[in-house]
Amino acid sequence: xxxxxxxxxxxxxxxxxxxxxxxxxxxDGEKPPEGQKPPEGQKxxxxRLYVIAGPDGGERTDLDLVTLIVARADPPPSAxxxxxxxxxxxxxxxxxxxxxxxxxxxxxxxxxxxTELMTAELVQLRAPVIRQSLADRSLLxxxxxxxxxx
Amino acid sequence: xxFKNSDTIPGPRSADHLPHSAQAAVKIVIVGxxxxxxxxxxxxxxxxxxxxxxxTMTQAGVGVDDNYGSETKTATTVAMDFGRISITEQLVLYLxxxxxxxxxxxxxxxxxxxxxxxxxxxxxxxxxxxxxxMGRLEERGVPFVVAxxxxxxxxxxxxxxxxxxxDLSEDIPIIECDARxxxxxxxxxxxxxxxxxxxxxxxxxx
Numbered sequence: 268x269x270x271x272x273x274x275x276x277x278x279x280x281x282x283x284x285x286x287x288x289x290x291x292x293x294x295d296g297e298k299p300p301e302g303q304k305p306p307e308g309q310k311x312x313x314x315r316l317y318v319i320a321g322p323d324g325g326e327r328t329d330l331d332l333v334t335l336i337v338a339r340a341d342p343p344p345s346a347x348x349x350x351x352x353x354x355x356x357x358x359x360x361x362x363x364x365x366x367x368x369x370x371x372x373x374x375x376x377x378x379x380x381x382t383e384l385m386t387a388e389l390v391q392l393r394a395p396v397i398r399q400s401l402a403d404r405s406l407l408x409x410x411x412x413x414x415x416x417x
Numbered sequence: 418x419x420f421k422n423s424d425t426i427p428g429p430r431s432a433d434h435l436p437h438s439a440q441a442a443v444k445i446v447i448v449g450x451x452x453x454x455x456x457x458x459x460x461x462x463x464x465x466x467x468x469x470x471x472x473t474m475t476q477a478g479v480g481v482d483d484n485y486g487s488e489t490k491t492a493t494t495v496a497m498d499f500g501r502i503s504i505t506e507q508l509v510l511y512l513x514x515x516x517x518x519x520x521x522x523x524x525x526x527x528x529x530x531x532x533x534x535x536x537x538x539x540x541x542x543x544x545x546x547x548x549x550x551m552g553r554l555e556e557r558g559v560p561f562v563v564a565x566x567x568x569x570x571x572x573x574x575x576x577x578x579x580x581x582x583x584d585l586s587e588d589i590p591i592i593e594c595d596a597r598x599x600x601x602x603x604x605x606x607x608x609x610x611x612x613x614x615x616x617x618x619x620x621x622x623x
Binding site: 268269270271272273274275276277278279329330331332333334335337355356359360361362364365367368369371373374375378393394395396397398404406407408409410411412413414415417 | 427428429434435436437439440441442443444462468469470471472473499501502503504505508509510511513524525526527528530531532533534541544545548551552553555556557558560572574578579581582583584585586599600603606607610611613614617618
C-alpha cells in the first residue's frame with residue numbers, strides 16, 4: 268500500500284498568526300475596497316481586551332499560556348468574586364492555562380482578570396522561557412535531564 | 418493565607434501545587450488530527466490529571482465554518498487539553514494537545530511562537546490529515562518531530578517510506594510510539610529535545 272504524498276513548505280518571510288479568512292486579507296497599509304467594511308473581528312491586529320483594559324496603554328504585559336502567576340496578597344475586600352477566586356488559586360505558582368482550567372473561564376477572560384490584578388499589584392508574573400530567547404543549551408539539557416527521570 | 422473560602426472553586430490538589438521556587442515554564446505542543454491520541458499522550462506523561470483550557474470563537478470562525486454566510490453570530494468553544502511535568506524546582510514543562518486546524522491556534526496567544534517545539538502525532542490510517550499541520554509548522558519555523566501513534570489496524574510503513582511520503586528532510590526525526598504508554602511518550606519528548614539540542618548546537622535554532 269502506498270502512502271499519500273505530501274509536499275513540504277518553507278518558512279514565510281513574515282509569519283502571520285492571523286485568524287484565517289475566506290476573503291483575501293487586507294495587507295499592511297492597504298484599505299479594503301470602498302463600501303466594503305471589514306467584518307467585525309477581522310480588522311487588522313485587533314487589540315486584545317486586556318490591552319484595552321490596561322492602565323495607560325503603554326505598558327503591555329504579554330501573557331502566555333504558561334506564564335506563572337503568584338498571588339502577592341490576600342484578596343482585598345474590593346476584589347470581585349472572580350478576582351478573589353483567582354488570587355486564592357495562585358497562592359502557589361500556577362500557569363495562566365491552569366487558572367483558566369480551574370476557574371472554567373476562557374483564556375482571554377483570565378488574561379483580562381490578571382491585567383486588573385497586575386495593575387493593583389496583587390499578582391506577580393514569572394515569564395516563560397520561549398524558543399527565541401534560547402541563548403544557551405543548558406535549558407534544553409535541563410529539560411532532557413528532567414524527562415529522563417520520568 | 419486563608420483557604421477557608423476557597424472551597425467553591427476546585428483548585429489543584431495540594432500534591433499538585435508547584436513549589437514556590439518555580440521560576441519559569443516552557444511548553445511543548447502536541448498537534449494532530451482528531452482522535453489521533455494527543456490527549457492520551459499528554460495524560461500518559463503528565464504529573465497532574467490533564468486539564469482543559471477553553472476559548473470561545475465567534476466571528477473569527479466565519480468563513481471556515483459551515484455556517485458561513487448565515488447572519489447569525491454563533492460561538493464555538495474550542496478546548497485544549499494540557500498536562501505538566503516538573504523538570505526542576507525552578508523549571509516546569511507544560512504539554513498542550515491542540516487540534517490540527519490552524520484556525521484554532523490564534524485563540525491562544527503565542528501557542529506555537531513561544532513553544533520549544535512541537536510533536537506532530539500521526540495515525541497511518543489517516544496520514545493526509547497531518548499534511549496541513551506540518552506545512553503550517555514549516556511556514557512558522559516551528560521545529561517539530563513526527564511521532565507515529567501505532568494502531569493495530571493501521572497500515573505499517575517503514576520510516577523511510579514515511580519520510581518520503583511526508584517529504585521530510587533527513588534530520589527530522591520520525592519515531593513510532595504508543596501514546597498510552599508513559600515510557601513511549603517520554604521517548605517521543607526526548608526525541609524532540611535531542612532534535613532541538615542538535616539544532617541549537619548547529620546554531621539553526623532561531
